[in-house]
Amino acid sequence: MIADREKTLHLPGYEKGENNIFWVQEQPSSFLTPKKLIGVLLNGADEFEDSDEVYEAIGEVLQEISNDKSEEDIRNICDQLLCMLKPERTKATANGAMKVLNAPVHLGSMVDNTGQNVEDVKSIWLIQRDDSLKVDAKKLEKAEAKLQEKQDKRTKEVKTIAPPKLQTATASQVTSKKDSKLEAKGTNRTQDIRIENFDVAYGDRVLLQGADLTLAHGRRYGLVGRNGLGKSTLLRMISSFQLRIPSHVSILHVEQEVIGDDTLALNSVLECDTVREELLKREREINAAINTGSVDPLLNSQLTEVYNQLQNIEADKAPSKASIILNGLGFTSEMQQNATKTFSGGWRMRLALARALFSRPDLLLLDEPTNMLDIKAIIWLENYLQNWPTTLLVVSHDRNFLDTVPTDILHLHSQRIDAYRGNYEQFEKTKTEKLKNQQREYEAQMQQRQHVQEFIDRFRYNANRAALVQSKIKMLEKLPELKPIVKEVEVVLKLPDTETLSPPILQLDEIMFQYTSERVIFSNVNLGATMDSRICIVGDNGAGKTTLLKIIMGILSPTSGMRHVHRNLKFGYFSQHHVDQLDMNVNSVELLQQTYPGKPIEEYRRQLGSFGVSGDLALQTVSSLSGGQKSRVAFARMCMGRPNFLVLDEPTNHLDIETIEALGKSIQKYTGGVILVSHDERLIRMVCNELWVCGNGSVKSIEGGFDEYRKIVEQELEAAAQTK
Template identity: 85%
Template sequence: MGTCSEYIKRIFPTIDDDLKQYVEGVLANGADDFEDIEEVYEAVGEVLQEVSADKTEEDIRLICGKLLEIMKPNKTRTNNGPIKILNAPVHLGSIVDNSDNTIEEIKSIWVVQRDDSLKVDSRKLEKAQAKLQEKQDKRTKEVKYVAPPKLQTASASQVTSKKESKLEAKGNNRTQDIRIENFDVAYGDRVLLQGADMTLACGRRYGLVGRNGLGKSTMLRMISGGQLRIPSHISILHVEQEVVGDETLALDSVLECDTVREELLKKEKEISASINAGSADPELNSQLTEVYTQLQNIESDKAPAKASIILYGLGFSPDMQQRATKTFSGGWRMRLALARALFSRPDLLLLDEPTNMLDIKAIIWLENYLQNWPTTLLVVSHDRNFLDAVPTDILHLHSQRIEAYRGNYEQFERTKTEKLKNQQREYEAQMQQRQHVQEFIDRFRFNANRAALVQSKIKMLEKLPELKPIIKEVEVVLKLPDTEPLSPPILQLNEVMFRYNAERVIFSNVNLGATMESRICIVGDNGAGKTTLLKIIMGILYPTLGMRNVHRNLKFGYFSQHHVDQLDMNVNSVELLQQEYPGKPTEEYRRQLGSFGVSGDLALQTVSSLSGGQKSRVAFARMCMGRPNFLVLDEPTNHLDIETIEALGKAIQKFTGGVILVSHDERLIRMVCNELWVCGNGSVSSIEGGFDEYRKIVEQELEAAAAAK
């Protein structure tokens, strides 16, 4: 029986030990009396089928045949029953005559005899099946969230006027304005926009705003991908993917975007080569003159300087501009993609969160550069200061529609607030009027003398436009954990120096400290060592020289800019917290998620189906469930909408522990920070005058660099 046992274990490696013993017991008890595959299948087939759902009935029958072969290697079998070898001819007539005496003989020839003791114990089988079913249900329940989420795709429908369709078909549509009318956008089963309209006037800069998950980024992708149609002669560039790294130099990668210039230079090179090779074609000189004229008209000689200015503004030093694109990280390649877009100047430029990849110096440069953008710009951003500096118009996406407002974000907020107040007043006034008229109708409904007046009042009510109450967007509230006070000193860095190798010193002679009341913001260029400093503060990295002293009860809560990408995407938010902090009631996990705005069905959705901002809130909830008393936040505003950033600022203000923050969001910095640390030039120093002073220094540096160019 050992051979059968080994075969079963090999074919069914996940079989439960109890079931394995049960199958072995059935086979052992009936080993001598199993005559064919059918009998083996009837005995253990159903049990084996339950163990392996991926095997067909035919597969199980073959396995049963192999088991029979192992038990009876020399037995001749057939699927139709055992073969009986007769010693002499059988005379059926005489058998019938002596049927009473020979009934047992007939049975021995034609009837397959089975001992009832060899049948499967029905109670044991039922018990085994129940256990299997229980395991199967448990496995199904576990797979519910582990299985990869079903991919959903965005879809759009749009109504186009006959006039525009005819102009487009004839190629006579030369307007630079863009009108996308009466369009719907859905993501899977969820409707994002319905019957929406959007107009983009040539030369204006639009900021597209709205809560996380409403479809802003989806709409940009649909415009660039052609699902939402715009006039075909309008060139579109959507900065979404990083530049592919190869041997091309960063500066050349930007210059390549000017295809007209590239073609003319290529043509000039070919004609010059032909002339130098001694070609006698008289047309070559005139063609070369024409190429030079065209190059002069497009100011080709100024293109390298323009490209260099854009790259420098986005943080590329002269040395970096001469490096191959493959040597840059993903963040720098995204900057390179942005530089290419700014240099090529399409008719419609689409930017999705362009400030996420930039430091404050690059953001200030980009704000100034885009204020003189000559063509149409549509940008999605949650940087409040950027939206105040760049857009001429705001498009507000809410309630499955788009509303346009003139002015920057600050003007939009004022106008929207006043508009909502007026709509609320109008609604309340109409409700009072309706109530007054209804009272009159109810009072004199059965008064014959006033019947005509009552009828006119009823008609008047019917003609009144139906106003709906103003539904305010739910205010975002984030709740950070309460902490117990700690006696100073809390955190101190003394004469700290850090270097990755003998040549590359990140910073040295750092002498800084923090308390439980600290609200410190760290700023500086990308690569200046901001994240390295945070890791030294938390003890993840050790200083090369110097001392780090922290209070023994100090408990850090670390929010990394990569935390959102590192979440388990195949589970829901409740299960995510269960993995990190096991053993607590489900209500506690849900309460924790609710304090960061992830409540109701949202907490039961797989993390992969959440928007970027919702994933950030889940990451915050996970960080705060450990009840830290000192928060270290590295770029926490990436993916958050304006309302959530505002809520984060208010939560930090109320937090009773210490906070060190790395951020490029000027609004948040001004809202919470009382101390500014600047990383750069191999040192970290506290700056007097706060962010205003730092911004002044940055703008002076940019002006000096522009003057030098």
């Protein structure tokens, strides 16, 4: 393209040689090569919007070439040059045909023949350079500078989205000299864990400052606090030894799912007992040596020693123990013999939990263990952990789980950790009473300060009471300074208002669904819902709960049967994988803009604020938010479409206890219908007036509510335990 343009423009100093090849004549150093002038035109061709910009770039240079031409003549030349440089701009005004010059143009001649039509210019060749056609170097440099300035300005106007800055957590800690000496000598044998005066930060944000954490051996701790304060980060700091603890204490953090391979599920759990695995390996090696005819007299004694050690650790009972754990977490006998690669991510997380329970480390760290479990598995885990022999630290937002498992509660707030004896219910009572006492103490001191200050102000200039005033001032200075009690802001979630729809709203008649001819998920389903419905779907994992939700919303079509919905019914769907569906590279406001474009920024901010995502939090990239904060963003996006019937699949995953409580209250006030799948017993008891149970190839509504369903589950667990 540039070569074509150079053939079209011909300046002094350019010569035409054989075969139409252009060359530049050698010039004295006092001349500025016209090639630079052509460079201004060609390199800036795409930047010129009109002939005025061409004139601005080279007008002074053309005026220098011919002093007898007026400004209007020069502008006409610039207009013609623009047509040559960008012929597509003249398409509309050239009687429908583009004009392409087939010969070079000499600028000096164009100045002399401005009265003639450019179409008459056929071929103008410069044989000898006219020394009068000198180009002022300063003026040409000025033209180049203007063009460069314009290009830089346009480059700045192009907005580029920088990739989100990856942040990492860091920790610092002060250790006592006594502990350091014991650790150095290798004589530290305590099973208690004390982490004193430590800080934890995530990027630029301080999560904990000057905090203390004590974990007594054999006690079970529940770590609670609002979303985003650093509970999961603290567990990672401990498990990665960024916070120093005694080196002889074994730690296991259940955070990542088991890698899928050909290992059987049962063997995957058994492999965690490394002592047993090493003894079995040694047994196989000795037996192989004996069978191949080895005459080493020590082999028999070594084999006897291995058998004694296997007997001491009760190695023969290990498969039964592993099977009981797997069965309690939902793995049938057939599933236990399947390769780990055949399981989904949720089931592989259960495998990771089973491995941790089987290996029994000195410190077990669990982060939201109930998220991946159905109600039956949660009840089994609650019972199992009540007899846990070592130290347990668990992050959970399941209120019933925290009332059942922990012996102590650790409350993370205000960049510190407060310890409370008892379960979550006792913690709430103690914390409420503690806050009341602190408030009373603060108010009493403020009254005393005010009374003393009034006395000082009244008698400050009274000579007779000068000594007494001075003593009062000293007393005021010695009073301990109490900070006002800062209460945590109450979480409020605001679901959209809806208009009442006349029944019937939703009806399933004789619904059957099957993925293959051999696998029927459920059949003969006859259920209905209204705008007043508060329905919870429960059942074992894989029983078809999510499948039923998708049929209700029309995402899946039933194999047989009929689904009837009101023509004005508008579903709001909250998927259990909602976090995976969010764009992690934008902030929350931009995320809502993508889904609902064209609204004022204030409306997006207001919608996010109604779900607790306000201020700077709404401008952070989604990837930097905690799991609970991402859930709130997903709720805000779902509700911005103003649905009148909510379908919620595991909505409490990653939400803190206060937010779950707020969700329950907002559902109670919601004027539309609600169907949810949940394993959170407190939320179910709080909002649901009907229970649909998935299992055994059917979906049925049961009377008696959650109490009746819990009885059924406990009976099934007892029956399963008796058969083992």
